[in-house]
């Protein structure tokens with residue numbers, strides 16, 4: 432699938448490109464107008480100069496002794512002429528010329544009005560019924576330079592505009608998308624079982640309906656899951672009393688039955704009922720683990736909880752559990768105490784059940800809230816190990832069980848944003864089984 436591109440990047444580049452193109456179009460338009468106006472102003476100056484010089488030239492020529500003789504107009508001070516002119520008669524004979532004038536650049540025959548050659552703009556005017564003509568030449572280079580400078584003056588701000596516009600659009604889009612980013616973070620920060628509505632203030636009008644639709648979807652999902660869970664929990668709960676009653680009856684029957692096949696059959700029914708009771712208990716635990724509420728509002732010290740659960744097991748299970756506590760006197764975590772107890776019970780139950788009876792079960796907790804439960808026994812092959820946390824999946828064990836203990840533990844661990852790892856053989860050993868759980872610390876979540 433094509434990776435989705437950033438809206439901020441697209442808007443930033445698109446708007447900057449659009450502004451730049453519009454600016455360029457406006458610059459070209461403005462430049463054309465400026466060029467036209469400059470030409471008009473230069474032409475008018477040319478015309479004005481010709482009209483001013485012509486009467487003076489006519490007067491000068493008519494006062495001469497020999498009017499047909501060409502005359503260079505002397506300069507007062509040496510300078511480079513910008514405008515040069517020729518005064519000629521109708522046949523084109525030069526009567527007067529400015530000191531820098533080059534006759535080759537002028538038209539062969541003088542003709543009134545404006546004309547343009549490759550390098551010059553010319554203007555000619557006549558006097559004395561078209562017997563005397565003045566023609567003024569202005570180098571085009573001068574006009575071109577003026578047009579170039581005008582274009583540069585219009586283009587230069589564009590160089591500054593591009594980065595400013597890019598930065599401005601970038602920042603503006605970023606600020607505008609702040610609530611969308613907050614929405615994304617709110618979605619990302621959710622725990623696995625959190626299906627409550629996502630509340631983010633001031634979402635843009637285009638995104639708000641989407642957020643509402645997501646909340647509706649979450650609500651429907653939550654209701655569906657709740658129905659499913661409460662059905663599991665209720666059925667397990669409802670089964671408890673009849674199961675206990677039936678178990679009591681069967682136990683009585685076994686005691687009262689004479690030695691023989693009837694007593695054996697009663698014993699079998701009793702053990703099947705015990706299995707059923709355990710299964711309903713596990714189903715209730717699973718329903719609780721899936722039901723959310725696995726994080727407690729106030730941080731909980733794990734050490735007394737751990738010591739209590741281990742004590743319970745040691746009293747009922749023959750003191751096989753070795754407890755290693757951290758150097759710190761307390762380890763605070765955000766996990767709900769009931770959820771922690773369920774997790775711990777399942778792990779310890781497994782360790783006692785599947786570990787070799789002659790080796791102790793090691794339970795330890797570190798300062799960083801890393802819980803480890805280690806037992807001896809033959810190592811579990813890697814492919815089997817990977818599937819053990821799935822529901823109703825069991826290893827190659829003769830011992831009875833429903834295959835839900837590790838699934839419950841995994842659900843709790845995911846629900847508190849923690850991490851669990853099964854290791855076999857146990858770390859630093861050739862045999863055994865180890866479960867590591869990185870629990871969430873109260874201040875920082877370690878996973």
Ligand SMILES: Nc1ncnc2c1ncn2[C@@H]1O[C@H](COP(=O)(O)OP(=O)(O)OP(=O)(O)O)[C@@H](O)[C@H]1O
Nearest residue numbers: 781782785819825826828832833834835836837864
């Ligand atoms: N500490 C352990 N040592 C060795 N094997 C283990 C250990 N814990 C779990 N296993 C293996 O993983 C399998 C799954 O364990 P899980 O706790 O999920 O189910 P169960 O113990 O079989 O049944 P339940 O816990 O529901 O009564 C077990 O059948 C066992 O083969």
Ligand SMILES: [Mg+2]
Nearest residue numbers: 781832836837
């Ligand atoms: Mg188990």
